[in-house]
Amino acid sequence: MSRNMRAFKNILITGGAGFIGCNFIRFLLEKADGFSGRIINLDVLTYAGNSMSLADIEAHYGASRRYFFEHGDICDRAFVESIFKKYDIDTVVHFAAESHVDRSILGPEAFIKTNVMGTFTLLDVARNTWKAADGNIRQDALFHHISTDEVYGSLGDTGFFTEATPYDPRSPYSASKASSDHLAMAYSHTYGLPVTLSNCSNNYGPYQFPEKLIPLMILNMLEGKALPVYGDGKNIRDWLYVEDHNAAVWTIMQKGASGKTYNIGGENEWENIKLLNVLIDIVSKKAGIDADKIRGAITYVKDRPGHDRRYAIDCSKIKRELGWKQTVSFEEGLEHTVDWYLANPSWIENIRSGEYQHWIKRNYGER
Numbered sequence: 001m002s003r004n005m006r007a008f009k010n011i012l013i014t015g016g017a018g019f020i021g022c023n024f025i026r027f028l029l030e031k032a033d034g035f036s037g038r039i040i041n042l043d044v045l046t047y048a049g050n051s052m053s054l055a056d057i058e059a060h061y062g063a064s065r066r067y068f069f070e071h072g073d074i075c076d077r078a079f080v081e082s083i084f085k086k087y088d089i090d091t092v093v094h095f096a097a098e099s100h101v102d103r104s105i106l107g108p109e110a111f112i113k114t115n116v117m118g119t120f121t122l123l124d125v126a127r128n129t130w131k132a133a134d135g136n137i138r139q140d141a142l143f144h145h146i147s148t149d150e151v152y153g154s155l156g157d158t159g160f161f162t163e164a165t166p167y168d169p170r171s172p173y174s175a176s177k178a179s180s181d182h183l184a185m186a187y188s189h190t191y192g193l194p195v196t197l198s199n200c201s202n203n204y205g206p207y208q209f210p211e212k213l214i215p216l217m218i219l220n221m222l223e224g225k226a227l228p229v230y231g232d233g234k235n236i237r238d239w240l241y242v243e244d245h246n247a248a249v250w251t252i253m254q255k256g257a258s259g260k261t262y263n264i265g266g267e268n269e270w271e272n273i274k275l276l277n278v279l280i281d282i283v284s285k286k287a288g289i290d291a292d293k294i295r296g297a298i299t300y301v302k303d304r305p306g307h308d309r310r311y312a313i314d315c316s317k318i319k320r321e322l323g324w325k326q327t328v329s330f331e332e333g334l335e336h337t338v339d340w341y342l343a344n345p346s347w348i349e350n351i352r353s354g355e356y357q358h359w360i361k362r363n364y365g366e367r
């Protein structure tokens, strides 16, 4: 189906108060060429969801009725149905998930609930809501499912994950994401639901919760704390600036073929320890802290159980077929990211103190 046939009038974004979701909402409203519709951000606001990240968007686009926030759980079918009806949803971009591998090792249940059952609930509500009078599902609608390269397992020193790589998830997180990917594709094949899917490598950028590697390290450097590195520090990840991920998702929404998967990656592989050394140089320069002093805080810690060694994405399909490419170099992206954390101490303080959770309760009540 071509771009012009897709509606994009009322886009339901799940998990829009999280790291990538909030960046994507900003991108759609402020940068995406040709989008003039409404965004409905549905988020249950777990520890990782922070609707204060979008306070300026809510003030500006809430007033012009292009942005709406709905506090709720994607596993709550009645609630999800009511949102589809209330806003006449024609597009879903599904980011909501439990997303941290370490947390999935400590407590996998929440991952199965949100990532598997939540995705199932959204798909099933979309299937029922988008059914036309003749029983067929309307094809101008779109369900874009956001997933990860971690579903493909771990690589040795060579090779890349392509869209044809068999799934081999190794952590409860990646297993739950793999299940959700299979469900999304099953809804496409079985019911004809218009689904596109993307598997992306590690993102970094503004608004990322400081439990993930890059923001955790930046904040620990600024606060003179230890810099914990798993194992020998030589695990490799492929890093992509979040804005490039946003543009890739928007490209797939416009031009991607229904029932197809697209890999998105940075073509930017780094060993954790080497990445850390680049980050130390940037933070040292920008914050005026001695680089050797920061380096002295590197502390090797016991490896994560089942830690995948290397991820690397072959993203030639989305480049070739849809014309997307990365635009932000790693150095540039890291500089923007460090600048953002330096310029936003109140966002960090709110997260650290838990103030944003009190704010959520005051504004939205318990859910």
Ligand SMILES: NC(=O)c1ccc[n+]([C@@H]2O[C@H](COP(=O)([O-])OP(=O)(O)OC[C@H]3O[C@@H](n4cnc5c(N)ncnc54)[C@H](O)[C@@H]3O)[C@@H](O)[C@H]2O)c1
Pocket: 014, 015, 016, 017, 018, 019, 020, 021, 042, 043, 044, 045, 046, 047, 048, 049, 050, 072, 073, 074, 075, 094, 095, 096, 097, 098, 099, 100, 114, 118, 146, 147, 148, 149, 177, 199, 200, 201, 202, 203, 204, 209
């Ligand atoms: N961060 C990465 O590097 C990366 C890479 C590839 C893919 N992804 C995928 O991108 C998506 C977003 O990742 P992120 O890093 O922004 O995650 P995040 O943890 O920062 O945000 C997740 C958001 O989902 C919300 N949420 C969780 N459970 C919910 C539920 N039951 N109902 C409604 N909302 C719920 C949270 O409140 C939060 O706002 C995820 O699907 C993740 O698997 C992330």
